[in-house]
Amino acid sequence: MTTALDLVTEAKKAINEVDAQTFKNSSTDERIVIDVREPAEYEQGHLDNAVNIPRGILEFDIMNNSSVKQQLKDPSQLKSSPIYLYCQSGGRSALAAESLQKLGFNKVVSIAGGYKALTESK
Template structure:
């Protein structure tokens, strides 16, 4: 059976935990690992505080060697632009044995709309 990208995202969202931007901010304050699964140019244009950029296309391949993903029991907050890529990424981290990944519903757009702080500027690409 063939599926659309929207159906894939809906299927993923039915199997993961999602949090809103305000809850995400609380999790960041409490020390959650923050993973931005957008592309490097999106990340450099603006990101959540303490975010690490590991693009969606390489995330699964970086789990064994990226320091941000070393602890499979750590709380991990994932986000993208609107929540689709992060939902797919969250589901795959669960499948890989991560016990506490969550996706931010609405993504970076929801974060900005909630008036949360944004960090800008170029950083080294770490994925």
């Protein structure tokens, strides 16, 4: 029987993933940061400029999300823009990255270790 952890492990084989320090050192030009946690988790703390789109609705909402569109000079270029995803520990963001790749997004990155790693790294 396949478990949720099995799905995450398989997703991580198919996606791009960076650690928290690499993310912090990356360019902020035209990148979109999406927190795929639930709204209550987001409200307890999140990265500056992160857009909250829970994983359960990400595929349905990302193309029409006004907060995402505001971060781009040309919203029609969303599928080719760098998109960084994070959750609490990295599992949901890995699954979300795999899903967005299947929808044709070609610069999607999951942040390994999620919000926990981001807040613990210096």
